[in-house]
Amino acid sequence: MTGKKRITSDKIIELYMNEVLLNGTPKSVYAFAKENKFEENEFYQFFSSFETLEKQIFGIFCTKTLELLLKNEEYKTYDSKSKLLSFYYTFFELLTANRSYVFQRLKENKNKLESLKLLSHLRREFIEFTDREIFTDSIDLKNERINKLRDKGMAEASWLQLLFTLQFWLEDESPNFEKTDIFIEKSVKASFDLKDITPIQSVFDFAKFLWKEKTPTA
Incomplete structure (x- = not known):
């Protein structure tokens, strides 16, 4: 038996x-x-409450994304921008596969602070990913305190970028969420152009895209 x-x-x-x-x-x-x-x-044995469970669910979306990326040998050869793009596309594919749950927990929840609390595990996992994989070529400013402030600012900016993308995806009504793909491409390109202090045409391009999406049509 x-x-x-x-x-x-x-x-x-x-x-x-x-x-x-x-x-x-x-x-x-x-x-x-x-x-x-x-x-x-x-x-x-696994969770102390439903809230803890829900926080872990959103964290798992990130860890599963990273697991999928690391299975691809080519990913290891990508530059930072390509790695971040790959993360975004894979992450939002997983969210789309679970959109009903994500939508209910985030979009339909009127308490935005409560929604952000549910993303605490996701935030930790994502920031660890960007520290490890994306911001590896930062210039040493020869001052530990300034370096830490710079790194913290970059981490917070990358997290806000993910939140903005998540909000856009929740409101996206285009077929197969095609506008979210455009949002991801333009926002990641713009963020790297700003980071590298290169010509910022892509920043204006991204701003125009946002303006077009948020401006009511007649």
Whole structure:
């Protein structure tokens, strides 16, 4: 006789996302566990609360993206801009595959501060990625404090860029989210042009694209 199969964190996440989409947030961990035929204490082996679980879900979108990128041998040869573009395209493909859940948790949540709290794990994972893969060629300013301030500013700017892209994607009604792809291409190009202090035509190009998207048509 075989013992009872132990539930995994991935399975709990899968069950939770399905439950949220079909019936809303469960009333309690006890009710959620009972409904899905596992013990309440098994939930707490992985998560302390539903909020912790939801934060981890958004973090997993980032870690899964990085796992997919690293499976591609060519990715390791990319320059920083190509790596960031690859991250964005892969990340938003994963979000699109789970759009109903993401949309419900972020777009339909009127409390923006609460939505940002759900992204705390994603923020940490993304900033670690940019520190490790993107901002590796920064000029040493020969001052540790200034270097740290510079690095922190770059990290915060990259995080804001991801948030703006996420917001654009949530509002994108174009077929196959084609406008989000354009947004990604133009915003990443503009950010690297600013970083390198090169001619900023792409910045104006990106600004024109945003203006066109936000200006009501007659």
